[in-house]
Amino acid sequence: MTTQQRHGAPSGHEPRAVQKALALLEAVAKLGVGATAKSIAAHTGIPPATAYRLLNLLVADGYLVRIEDLSGFALGRRTRELAGAAPPPADNGRILDELRGQLRFGIYLAAFTDHRVRLVDKDPDHELSGEQLLGTHPHASAIGKLLLAAHPELAGGPLRRVTAATITSPTVLTAELRRVADTDVATEVDECRVGRSALAVPVRAADGTLVGALAAIGTTGRIAVHDPALIDLLRTCAARLTLVAA
Secondary structure, eight states, rough: OOOHTTOOOOSHHHHHHHHHHHHHHHHHHOTTTTTTTHHHHHHHHHHHHHHHHHHHHHTTTTTEEEOSSSSSSEOHHHHHHHHHSSSOOHHHHHHHHHHHOSSSSEEEEEEEEETTEEEEOTTTSOOOOOOOHHHHHHHGSSHHHHHHHHHHHOOSSSOOOTTEEETOOOHHHHHHHHHHHHHHHEEEEESSSSTTEEEEEEEOTSSSOOEEEEEEEEEEETTTTTTTHHHHHHHHTTTOOOOOOO
């Protein structure tokens, strides 16, 4: 046994393993909910076999979780606790709290990072089921449609039918995204979850770059997704929010 091992110091390989584990966590944060092991390994440049082993260790320790259908990963409780030490900008929190005080719907702030949807501020009073679908099937959500309207190339490939109301025709989706681009408003009605509807408006950087979305999500029939007053309120709030372009 070496002197280094007797004193509990890390071996030559351990620091690199720690660096790789941190890189995997950063990749999941950037790629968003539902990131697959293959995409995480490719993003970090870590060999797949090593990435799979470290991902399983991070899941076992609570830093990552597997999403419901086991197709990908999301940040776990312990990582979120660490992130809690660095809260979002105070102004964003205050602005969102003010908006939530005026509405009975769930209010969510999403960031578009590396062309992926990532919720950065969730409404604590409204549970959002199926959150991973925002990242894996953006064509089915109002938030995702805003991203696709700006980057229609991301909508390539077969469109999965999440519910009976989900748009699966490329022609229909193209027309829908054109409407979103023209109006700067995206909606969904029972498309991501039956009984749930949403309205989303863009959040832009100072130079006009699309960096995220502000969404109101509620029960179908109770939230009027085409209400001009609600749209104006969300737009006014979105204009005051700050997100970093990525």
